[in-house]
Amino acid sequence: MERRVLGRDGLEVSALGLGCMGMSEFYGHGDEKxxxxxxxxxxDLGMNFLDTADMYGRGTNEELVGRAVKGRRDEAVVATKFGxxxxxxxxxxxxxPEYIRAACDASLRRLGxxxxxxxxxHRRNPDVPIEESVxxxxxxxxxGKVAHLGLSEVSAATLRQAVAVHPIAALQSEYSLFTRGLExxxxxxxxxxxxxxxxxxxISRGLLSGAMPGAGELADDDFRRHMPRYSGENAEHNLALAAAVKRVADEAGMTAAQISLAWLLAQGEDVVPIPGTKxxxxxxxxAAAADLTLTPEQLDALVRAVPADAVRGTRYPSMNEVER
Incomplete structure (x- = not known):
């Protein structure tokens, strides 16, 4: 698979990564095997960029990733989070700072x-100066416990303050055809x-795939049941937008998920999507989306299908914790 470089210090990762969160929590029961x-x-496919966090499954997701990469550590780029x-x-x-040091040691132990x-x-507490945390x-x-640093869901101002302290390789934020506010x-x-x-x-937690069930059909422990974007009239409206994306995908001979990932990959060589699946x-x-190239006409059709402000409903029940 094609490689992309994150940051100025040369962190090379696969063009598509793998989000591991749902293997342990949030999207119903998983199967470890x-x-x-x-x-x-x-x-095997060259998708070497694995994403986890200490809060996913209360540490069990890091343990799962650790078991999976044992014996293949040199093939994997392991990213995790604290906060x-x-x-x-x-x-x-x-x-x-005290919590960060302890969290890092705990993650290293779980990952092995x-x-x-x-x-x-993972998220920023504005009561703690970003300079202290970074x-x-x-x-x-x-x-030598960490190779590269990243932030998640912070504002442009916070990112500038952080980079003044130490190089930041990556900013992880939600970005898709359905979520474009960071542009x-x-x-x-x-x-x-x-x-x-x-x-x-x-893929907007499955919405863009066109195959996501209604909120009432989701598992009791599926966190999308409680998210405004996936409930009631918002969901109906957004699924209609997803259907428009699928029509463009059908004409291109792709699935809706593939064309959504291909659109993101086309936004720049510095963009690395991490779709999650179990x-x-x-x-x-x-993975096949990494080999797809969209024409200018297809890119234009997708933006017309989903204008930047067309999606209804916030991403989370409370948005207080993002873009600080």
């Missing part, structure tokens, strides 16, 4: 590796600063 098989197949602290049903954002290739601040992350680089300020700032963009939810079928489908 199949999830490990998916990760192994991704590596979302879970206590029962409640969550807090923790960015203190000596160094994290890309370590993200300073602590930089110490982890100096100690106004955040993506231009990232490019100015030499920061790559890792696009999570590139099924081999969808992994193979997604």
């Amino acid at each position: 199949e999830s490990v098989a998916v990760i192994h197949r991704a590596l 979302v602290k879970r206590d029962g049903a409640s969550r807090t954002i923790e960015n203190s 590796i000596d160094r994290i290739d890309l370590y993200y601040m 300073g602590a992350m930089a110490e982890l680089v100096e100690q 106004a300020e955040i993506l231009p700032a990232a490019r100015e600063l030499g920061v790559g963009l890792v696009a999570y939810s590139p 099924r081999l079928k969808y992994l193979e489908e997604n």
Whole structure:
């Protein structure tokens, strides 16, 4: 698979990564044997960029990824995150230097590796100066525990402050045909600063595939049941937009998921989508998108099918934790 470079320090990753979150939580029950098989197949296909976080499955997702890469560590670029602290049903954002150091050591133990290739601040707590948090992350680089640093869902201003402390290889934010708000300020700032963009939810958590069931048909523990974009009239409206994308995909001989990923890949060599799946079928489908090139006419048809402000409903029940 084609490689892309994140940041100015040469972090090379596959053009498409693999989001591992859903293997452990949030999208109904997973099967560990199949999830490990998916990760192994991704590596076979050259999809070497694996994304996890310490809060996914309360650490069990990191453990799963660690087991999957054992014996194949040199083939994988492992990215994980800190910052979302879970206590029962409640969550807090923790960015203190002391917490960062402890979180990194815990992630290394769960992953069973000596160094994290890309370590993200998952969310930002604005009560902690970003300079203090990134300073602590930089110490982890100096100690050899982390190779490259990343941030997730921060504003252009925060990104500038962070880069002034230490180079940032990647900004991970939601980006898709259905989520394009970062194109106004955040993506231009990232490019100015030499920061790559890792696009999570590139198929809008299944909406863009055209195959997502209604909220009432989702598993009880599927978190999309509680997200405004996927409920009620919002869902009906957005599924109609997804149907328009599928029509463009059908004409191009692609699936809706593939054309959505191909659109993202066409937004720049510094954009790396990380579609998540726990099924081999969808992994193979997604991976094939890396070999697709859209014509200018197809790109234009997709933007006309989904204008930037056409999608209804917020991404999360509360948007207070993003773009700080």
